[in-house]
Amino acid sequence: MTERSFVPFLLEMLAPFLVWGAHFGAVYGINGIACARGLDAGASGPVGIAPASLAILGVSAAALVAVGWLLVRALRRAQAGRQHRAEGGSPGRDAVDFARWFAAAGAGAALIAVLWVTLPVLQVPACA
């Protein structure tokens, strides 16, 4: 049996959290620069969606797609693992099963976290 390579294994487990981190850094960065440079003009309505906030929503949508894809992928792999085990499977796959469960659960958590962090864009003025 070949030894499992660590870096891809780790990346599979952590990918949802990495997407969350990239999303968080991006939305804060966009908002910070937009406010420092006065790019929040063009807001309209009682709260107003500034162009920078629209950009944040776009980044958030991309992050949600990415995390959603990771979630579906992890669930499919976990399902395949369960099927493999039910059919007798090969021994020594505990770590793989664990990683797949972890990736799926992490993707679920990251999905909620991205939504939760994005929510204020719809409620709070960008640079007040």
Added chain:
Amino acid sequence: MTRPQPGSPLPSPLPRPAEELETLRRVWRPPGGLAIVTAVNNNIIGLFYIGTALLFFVMAGLLALAMRAQLAVPGNDLLDHGTYNQFFTVHGTGMMFLFAVPMVEAIGVFLLPAMLAARDLPFPRLSAFAFWAYFFGGIAFFCSLLFDAAPDGGWFMYPPLTGARFSPGINADFWLLGIGFIEISAIAGAIEIVVGILRTRPPGMSLDKLPVYGWAMLVMAGMIIFAFPAVIVATLLLEVERVFAWPFFQAELGGDPLLWQHLFWFFGHPEVYIIFLPAAGLVSMMVPTIAQHPLIGHRLIVLALVGTGFFSFGLWVHHMFATGIPSLSLSFFSAASMAVAVPAGIQVFSWIATLGRGRVRMSVPALFVLGFLFIFVLGGLTGVMVAAVPFDWQAHDSYFVVAHLHYVLIGGMVFPMFAAIYYWWPMVNGRLLSKRLGTAAFWLMFGGFNLAFFPMHLTGLRGMPRRVYTYPPDLGWDWLNLASTVGAFVFAAGVLAVLADIARSVLGHGERASPNPWRAGTLEWLPNEYFATRSIPRVSSLYPLWDAPDLPRQVEAGGHFLPGAPTRRRETIVTSPVEARPQYLMPMPGPHWGPFLAGLFTAAHFLMLTVQLYTLSIVPGVLAIAMVFWWLWELDKGEDFPPQDIGGGIRVPVYVQGPRSHSWWAMAVLLLVDGTAFACLLFTYLFLWTVSPDVWPAGPAALPAIWRLAAGLALWAAAAGAMAWASRALAQDRHWRMRLGMLLGLVLAGAAMATDVTAQVSTGLRGSDSAYGATVSMLLAYQSFHLAVTVLMAGYTLARSAAGRLAARRRVTFDNTMLFWQYTCAQGTAMLLVLHLFPRLTG
């Protein structure tokens, strides 16, 4: 490597030859007398570390008592305001940097090898060096109080208060240089822990069977790797501003004090979890034993630990809610601050469910764990309160925040630590600490803590600001402060009771413990000596001692892996990181004067820098480097033994090189630290450009000519290529070609650096002119530092080559140098692209 033979009940047949155990004991025997300072074994260094951290806890605690005495009544004059400023600064700094982080690492150094049934952590001399640097540096830091030279700007040292203008003298430098270099110890410890957990687990302990404490320490070490570079960069910038007047934080020259807050809290908030997660890991190890039931939700707890590690990097601005940051940005951090309560809640519910499902046996560790749950939950709830921006604006910088942070830190770390001391003390000297004294200590600490800190919520809500050295009467704060003071002394009495209990046990009193006194299920309770377990067990579950009751006897008899010392020197099994399959036998270094002296000289170097003896500081600096080379020289032995039988029909080599080597892993982790520090410098550049674009060059005319960029890029690429050429030459054992390649590469790298510096100088740039000049100069200085380190490493590698200690099949030293070298070239390239292209794109 051959595979295990089927049908063998134990990896090593019993009985074992009698001389096997004698050899094991002989090679692992610790040095005696004065030479104990040369010890490197984790059992000794771990105890030194824990003892020193406890000492600093007591010293910082005494400062707290003095402050509480001062605040007991209004208008008190026990301490003047200057002394009070020094006391609260050294108290906070000491507790965070000299007690909490070192303590969690120290417990890891002591416990992890036993929990993983490894003979030691993979870099024992690095651990020893980290400890001694911390020990001497910490003592010097506390001694600054005796000379009225202690820092007085608060533990987070905000500029401009701590800049040269408002804090002349060396008080602030004691913090910046003293703490800055002690953090290097923390990073060394983190590297040790990451490689130890991932590469020295026992055969069969795949990642899914790693104890929760291992996960907690892994996450903690990962957080140190990505968080600590930020504070190191911040301290570097402030110190450079103080010494050379490079205005990173001076608004009138394009700097911004908020830059410090961003960098400091990017470290500072994860720091809270760096302290808490290991403590939570300890609780997750004790709770199943206390309840005699496996931890409910093991996988969810691991997910919660990792999730907390990530989310904690999205919280730093919640320390800056009152700084005028845009409201939407605040909302992002407010949301993340509330979200982080979810993984903490998962752990709390899991512990409660485990205790509920099991049969709880009340003991001193159980009391402290229950106390932890009560206090930490309260601290967490007030944490959610201050995560709400409007509430935070009301409570900001008031005693409410003091109450909150002590509920989190003392509840979340100190109570688990005392639980751990009572729980794992039998591993120190085979005795149980006193149940009677421990119970009394718990109630004194629990009662005293709540009496001291609960009223502070009210004092804060009634408007008392933190860090005031006295207050007028009749503001409604008098009785609350008096209660807090009484509580603080009651808490201290509890700590004193624990110390008395420890002293009593060290002097030989107390009940002798059975080998597994709490009936725990994890490996640290196997029969243990300095070399950890007699043989390294094959693991197949999360609670091996519960699932295989005969395991202790088998292990002690030598029936599992590596029952002796086949090469007659210290060694342990290195396993694969995911599935924990044996890969090779790692030789481990023994006692040496190098780590002790290197720690001493490193501390002396930084102390001399602090007191502005700049020229003289070169002497201990050079000596420290020499000591490191001294201890390294005898390592990297090459394949000096044939592959060895470690049991189970498995033969493994005694030397590997390349990406499978533990040394390669350590260098890779170090480069992650380094890359993060560089990223922090790039953040500095971009942040200051965001706030002060007017001090950036207006267009290409004010920038170096573009051909200088091309020349710099070509030279860094050529330097990297020369090293790659040298690497290929070494692979063919063509030593002169390898040396030529390295020397040529050094010349090219030197030329690249000179080109980069002259390019900027050609525009008339000076570090003290503006924030732009300061940032560009700092990036160049940082790259020059890397070049200097590369030169040192290359010189050492060439010396080994000249001494015949380098070959195609003995090249770990070369590989380490190559990794750092190539990183330096890549960093130089990235720096050049930013410095030349960014202003052109935005100008």
